[in-house]
Amino acid sequence: MVSIDLAARIERVLFTEEAIARRTHELAAQITADYTTGGFARDAAGRPLFLVCILRGALVFMADLARAMPVPVEYDLISVSSYGNGTAPGAVRLVKDLQRPIEGRDVLIVEDIIDTGYTIEYLRRNFEARDPASVRVCTLVDKVARREIQTQVDYIGFELEKDAFVVGYGMDYAELYRNLPYIGVLKPEYIR
Numbered sequence: 661m662v663s664i665d666l667a668a669r670i671e672r673v674l675f676t677e678e679a680i681a682r683r684t685h686e687l688a689a690q691i692t693a694d695y696t697t698g699g700f701a702r703d704a705a706g707r708p709l710f711l712v713c714i715l716r717g718a719l720v721f722m723a724d725l726a727r728a729m730p731v732p733v734e735y736d737l738i739s740v741s742s743y744g745n746g747t748a749p750g751a752v753r754l755v756k757d758l759q760r761p762i763e764g765r766d767v768l769i770v771e772d773i774i775d776t777g778y779t780i781e782y783l784r785r786n787f788e789a790r791d792p793a794s795v796r797v798c799t800l801v802d803k804v805a806r807r808e809i810q811t812q813v814d815y816i817g818f819e820l821e822k823d824a825f826v827v828g829y830g831m832d833y834a835e836l837y838r839n840l841p842y843i844g845v846l847k848p849e850y851i852r
C-alpha cells in the first residue's frame with residue numbers, strides 16, 4: 661500500500677470537518693421540514709423521500725446527510741460519466757443505473773459538487789422521463805463560477821464564487837483525496 665501524506669498536499673482548507681457537519685445538519689433539517697410540513701412532498705402514496713447518490717463523489721456527503729435526517733428516507737445509487745475530449749461539450753453517459761424504480765416518488769438528487777451543470781441537467785431529464793412525483797437537487801458545493809448551463813439547485817451547502825480545484829470529503833483528483841474528512845484546495849504542484 662502506498663504511503664502518502666494527503667493532508668500535506670493541501671494548500672488551504674476551505675471547509676473543515678466541523679463546518680461540513682454543521683451545514684449538513686442544517687440542510688437535513690431544512691429538507692425534512694420542506695418534505696414534512698412544507699408541502700414539497702408530492703408522492704400520492706406518502707412514501708419516504710427517495711435520495712439518489714451520484715457516484716462516486718457524493719458517497720460521503722450522502723451517507724452523512726441521510727443519517728442527519730430524523731425521518732425515514734430510502735436511497736439508491738447511480739453512476740454517470742462525462743465523455744472525454746472530442747465529443748459534444750457536456751455529453752454525459754450512464755455507467756450504472758438505479759436499481760429501483762422512482763415512478764411516483766419524491767426524488768432528491770444528492771451531489772458533492774456542481775460544476776458546469778451538465779451532469780445534473782442530464783440526470784434531471786433522465787429522471788423526469790421515469791415519471792417521478794417530484795425531482796429536486798441538493799449539492800454540498802456549488803461551483804457557480806464554472807457554470808455553463810442554467811440549472812436549478814434547490815439545496816446548497818457552500819457556494820464557491822472563485823474557481824478553485826477542491827478535493828476531499830468524497831471529491832478526488834486522479835482518484836486520490838476522497839477520504840480526507842474536510843474540503844481543501846490542492847497545492848498546484850500536485851495537479852498535473
Ligand code: PRP
Binds near residue numbers: 714773776780832
Ligand atoms: C463530479 C461531480 C458531479 C460532476 C459535476 O463527478 O461529482 O457529478 O462532476 O460536474 P458538471 O456540473 O460539470 O457536470 P466526477 O465526474 O468528477 O466523478 P466522481 O463523482 O466519480 O468523482
